[in-house]
Amino acid sequence: MPSSRRCADPGPAAAGADAAARAEAAARDSLTVVDNRTGLRYELPIVSGTVPTADLRRIRTGPDDFGLMAYDPGLANTAAVRSSITYVDGERGVLRYRGYPIEELAERANYLETAYLVIFGELPGAAELAQWSDAIKRHSMVHTNIQRLIETFRYDAHPMSVFISAVASLATLYPDSRDVADPANRRLQVERMVAKAGTIAAFTYRHNQGWPINYPDDGLDYIGNFLRMMFRMTEVDYAPHPALVRALNVLFLLHADHEQNCSTTVMRAIGSSRADPYSALAGAAAALYGPLHGAANEAVLRMLEGIGRPENVAGFVERVKRGECRLMGFGHRVYKNYDPRCRIIKRIAGEVFEATGTTPLLDVALELERIALDDEYFISRRLYPNVDFYSGLIYRAMRLPASMFTVLFAVPRTCGWVAHWLEMLTDEEQRLVRPRQIYEGAELRHCLPGE
């Protein structure tokens, strides 16, 4: 990217030399392509390590040719946005929010501070944090229509389906949210989304369990209140276990954002049509629900339960290598190294198990990791444990059903989704998301009468 440095006027001769040097430098920041179909040669600019694919359209065989496009299934090597939110270096296993290493945030910040950082770009000062916490508390109550909606679902409805429906329904209560051009209005919707995601998740869980809901309690901090809404039974003064508060703070902040993943891409794509943010959020949550993305944590637990005992692990790994199933919680599109979030989660799992008691599935998971990390199949494909491998064990230690795990991913990821929604709306380069295709269907044919 060009620097904004200013220089004194160097005079005409120096300016000519400068221009030549600049031209030479510019020539180096380019890609020379020869189209073997025509013999024509093109200079394509290299900008921030990318080739703007719109420039490929210049490469044509003739006036009727549409021009070249890029073909990239799964968008595995396509940068569609510029972002300042999250930095991931998958080769080295590095994750930073707004420049801060995830390990430092896990030590020194809580989830709500991290959410503020992810959304607004800086860690909050004392006054900003007080204002932010207050806003989140104020917006944590949900309209009784949402409560009634949740109660209409069958007791065994998957909590993610209930969560997605309830989030989408928020748009019916806040028609003002369609005014996405107004910054103050956007801020209000952001506060509502971050605050209400936790309440909807907790109401969903209580309904799933057949227990009466707990309304939000302003006397507790964000995580304490969330745990209370989830777990309070008959206690008058519910006090969450400090180890669980700490663990959930860390788990939530580790899940806060992960740059252009599948669900964030959906959030941006829906938002690019200027739909209201609740509809976009519901779409993002729906994308998270897939087992290759956020529902992997649920799939890991079901896999560990299926394996049952450490002595069954070797046989299971052989089935994975024969392609009969996947080792859930392993592998990542970007990380070709140990997922840094997994390392932290593994450490806090120990703290949680001290408070709750351990689970026999932990031994299965440890054996699975040990065997897989030593096996040529996983080594050659650079498959390492990801964020979902151990998080489910912590949630299980909290006595949560596996079907709730992805909801507990969606709650903190809401702050990442809204951060990207804001960034997308204020980025003048962004346009309606509308990719191209390679049409491979029938040539023109006609519907003839009588056929």
Ligand code: CMC
């Ligand atoms: N178990 C066994 N083999 C695997 C696995 C796995 N978990 N992941 C990838 N492979 C193999 C795959 O079969 C392929 O082998 P080959 O080259 O012989 O055909 C090779 O590794 C490359 O796999 P890929 O599917 O092309 O890689 P991808 O980047 O498209 O997939 C992934 C990434 C996350 C979808 C995949 O690793 C996977 O399915 N993992 C299990 C599900 C999971 O844990 N998902 C959570 C991801 S992290 C959190 C999140 O995104 O929400």
